[in-house]
Amino acid sequence: MAHAPAVLEFLVAQSENATAADGVPLDERNRRILRCLLTWVRVGCFSEMPAAALAAHPLLTFAFNSLQVPFSFDVAVEVMTELVNQYHDLSQFFLTKMSYIREALLLPALASRSEKIIAGLACLMCEVGHAAPDLVAEGSVEALTLADALLRCVAYSSEDWEIADSTLYFWCNLSYFILGSDTETDKRNAVQELFTPVFSSLFDALLFRAQVLSLSPWFH
Numbered sequence: 001m002a003h004a005p006a007v008l009e010f011l012v013a014q015s016e017n018a019t020a021a022d023g024v025p026l027d028e029r030n031r032r033i034l035r036c037l038l039t040w041v042r043v044g045c046f047s048e049m050p051a052a053a054l055a056a057h058p059l060l061t062f063a064f065n066s067l068q069v070p071f072s073f074d075v076a077v078e079v080m081t082e083l084v085n086q087y088h089d090l091s092q093f094f095l096t097k098m099s100y101i102r103e104a105l106l107l108p109a110l111a112s113r114s115e116k117i118i119a120g121l122a123c124l125m126c127e128v129g130h131a132a133p134d135l136v137a138e139g140s141v142e143a144l145t146l147a148d149a150l151l152r153c154v155a156y157s158s159e160d161w162e163i164a165d166s167t168l169y170f171w172c173n174l175s176y177f178i179l180g181s182d183t184e185t186d187k188r189n190a191v192q193e194l195f196t197p198v199f200s201s202l203f204d205a206l207l208f209r210a211q212v213l214s215l216s217p218w219f220h
Helices: 004-015 026-042 051-055 058-068 073-086 088-096 098-112 115-131 133-137 141-155 162-179 185-215
Strands: none
Touching (some): 058 098, 073 088, 073 115, 088 141, 115 133, 115 141, 133 141, 133 162, 141 162, 162 185
């Protein structure tokens, strides 16, 4: 860990170099940077850094931008999921990015049926929601965008339930938080009223998927 600052400085320098070097293609080098970063994140290289500074760190920006690159998408998701898992305060940063994630990444992936992208984004969004159910339960525009994006993942038609299943822990965790909230009755009732249409849509999406699956030749 004593070497972490030097390693992070080296990775920042590498990530800012937009040219290939040593015969290694740029996409491959960027993937290696993310792999190295993931290893250091797992051992707590950012443990002493405040959430606000981490949210503005160039390596987090690099990882987030790598979501747009299919070759490095899966590693970028791993890096950010690990960060949110370790540093729950980062959830606020990712909530501010929800509109972009839904519009620029998820919707095109749904249209092109890119299941790898859909599954990865669903995993990241669930981790954000799991880390901060209190922020989601506030019902902000960003929180409702997150819920809408995950509903789209649930409704995505595929031959198995893997993507839909991956979101269920988020929905259960959110519902337990809302129902078990110790806030005053009026506020709790307002939150429940706000999310009732969301859970109704979730039920409809799951029911529709079950009906489609029961009619498919694969099921029979």
